[in-house]
Amino acid sequence: MSPNPQADQVSADPPQGKPRKAAFAAWIGSALEYYDFFIYGSAAALVFPKVFFDPDDPATATLISLATFGVAYAARPLGAVVLGHFGDRLGRRTIMVWTLVLMGLSTFLIGCLPTYAQVGTIAPVLLVLMRVFQGLSAAGEQASANAMTLEHAPAHRRGFYTSFTLNGTQAGQLLATLVFIPVAALPDEQLYSWGWRVPFLLSAVVAVAGYVIRRTLEETPVFQQASADRKVARMPLADLLRNHWADVLRVVAAALIATVSTIFSVWALSYATSDAVGLDRTDMLWVAGTANAVALLAIPLWAGLSDRIGRRPVFLVGALGSAGMIFVYLWAISTGSYPLTFVTGVLLFGVVYSAANGIWPSLYGEMFPARVRLSGMAIGTQIGFAIAGFAVTFAAQIDGPDGDNWIGVAIFTAALCAICTIAVATGRETYRVPTAELGLRHGGPNETTAVRDSVTR
Template sequence: MTTVDVGPEEQHRKTPVKAAAASFMGSAVEYYDFFVFGSAAALIFPTVFFPSDNKASLVMSFATFGFAYVARPFGAVILGHFGDRIGRQRVLMFTLLLMGASTFVIGCLPTYDQIGWAAPALLVLCRLAQGLSAAGEQAGASSLTLEHAPDDRRSFFTSWTLTGTQGGQILAALIFIPVVALPDDIKYSWGWRVPFWLSAAVVVVAYFIRRSLHEPPAFEDAKASGQIERIPFVALVRDHGWDVVRVICCAFIAAVSTVFGNLAIAYGKEVGLNESITLWLVVVANLVALVTQPLFGRLADRIGRKPVFVYGAISSAVLMPFYMRSMSGDSELLVFVLAVATFSFGYAAANAVWPSFYGEMFSAKVRFSGMAIGTQLGFLMAGFAPSIVTGLGGVQEGGWTVIAMFTAVICAIATVSALTARETKDVPTERLGLRDDERVPAAV
């Protein structure tokens, strides 16, 4: 298939800064909602939605967190299909509204004391809606930003999609800090509901930012030339089956985030850390990651996606045991230093690079589907990591060894998979995902 160089007209149609800003805000909203649920699952839901005398309430609460990841693969197929058929921007508007609505409803749910086991059942339904929404958010935002970005800065601009998730997590943690400080009678009655209700205001802001963004040139050109696949999933399996498998395995790295942002909170509380301190660990580490992730993205544009991703995976595995072990010590300063080192200078490298690393494995006609399906299947590990590790004894005195071993295994899988991938930093955007026999020299 012959391709042509990108001309001035197409460069004019590309709006990388606007696309990155819209992706940042959309991801911040989506993952504010997502991380509010995660914080509540660790600190509130075991008391509110499950029998207070049930020792397994924490495991069941973390399981509700994981249910969203069950919905994600199904949402990835559905939203990926429409994202590759009708456009990235339209699907992203839908995911934004669905996430906002389901999160607001969670704040209105009755408790276990009011309606019994129907309460956690309703919570699971809302969580499934959140998962369906999240299935298309990052893949769509990353695809849209990548296709708007200049060839030599794709990793930098797409890193803002994941930096938006850090912004969402920061906001969620900041809002939960005063909530956990409330007296129990307020905290467990109406106080915990406020962060979920506030999602409505954040959604409105992101809605108006995202609605003005147009489709990227790569998708518009494919649609105009009739190259849109009737069933993108079929073309994805036919042309990119092994790339999907590769992304699934690489996406195991996302479990580091749920270990750090959800499981570590519960473990810190168990070994005596104040709840507010555990939340401040998340805030500080994510604040630093707001700076380091774009820098890692820029580094990947210079030296390649693979070395930066592999560094992030290996450093996460190496640093996690030191971080978890420090929670049982006497130095809160050391805990904060190791939290920043593990998350902001370790995991952040892989987190910043994966939107470009994964997206560049696929051609434009199946990019949304490929990223969505591959990541969401891989993210199942992240979703159930808290309940799996809790069930293995990770949230108890000395459980840091279980957490460290789990992190090492998933990072090793991601590293090996990444090493099998092709380096794409020097491949022009219009040639990404093409077979070797299709990569003919561009016409002048």
């Protein structure tokens, strides 16, 4: 392991990758994995307060249930360190396979757990444990899939191909929402007794399907050549923190954009279906489902645009637009108007947020060289995502005793979007840098003319 950043440069151009196959594997795997991850969010907002917590104190039960949603995000930084290390040491494909196995198993077991009425406080303890395992799995999923697609993609289309990881994530969220719609429509007695278990038990199919698909994927040309040249980092974390700590911090700050997703998917759903507003839970799930369907189309379009004009401008449109649209969406919910809520929700999450959401896989991945790319993305994003995960809990505190202070929640969300904006606006543009030269130091004595020219033009 050398502290010389020039050691990050490979000796020759890597062989041609298989971008379409890599993108498909990333898409289908992320869709299956995040189906598991996001059904928990719907259940935490609509079901778990009455199943896993004391029904005699519904306000506290809702608060704690939303907090358990954030537990997975707290576990993700630890998972990022461990899985990032092995991903940079052993390869991207290995991590992509095992994250799906861990996610599928832990989600299936949630569907088998006893309830509070059956075993008391043991029930929420087991629930939190399974949520921790979900978080550990998710920590390595997106980073490994992003590294896989970025390193297989042609240099001029890295934004487009890496966006399929997030497109898969949106598909998983859409699938989770669609599965939960008929479940949420069940009579309360059936919903709270057995109905809520069905989406979780289906994850057994998810785990098997994802495992079969990802086992057939080849390792990336960049990693294969690094292995052949003996340039795989022995201690990726040490290398990362010594030579690339500033970019890790930048990714942490930029990753706070995920707050928009957690507030939209969990807090706003809980607020809209509360007594303060009274919108129907099935109707609100259709808002989320439609917004995710629109995002499936918007994400690759925004990503393709970033291959033409750069990562930063597209991401900034998403961050600044989300900061403004969150006020509009939460205000629409507060009016109790379902048509207004539907339209603004689709605009916020389906269109505007997709600009940032579809760009970050390439934006973050291009900050790091191949030898520490998975670790850099995993650790940076998961720390930021951990904060975003607990944003739901913070919002539940901000919204006041009556649960209707949507303005305070909107200000909180917009403030985190402002941090994202500053982090990305002050960073360097990388969309024209050759793949083999990504992550090299800029402006130092070891910088190559090619890199300097690529960055400045």
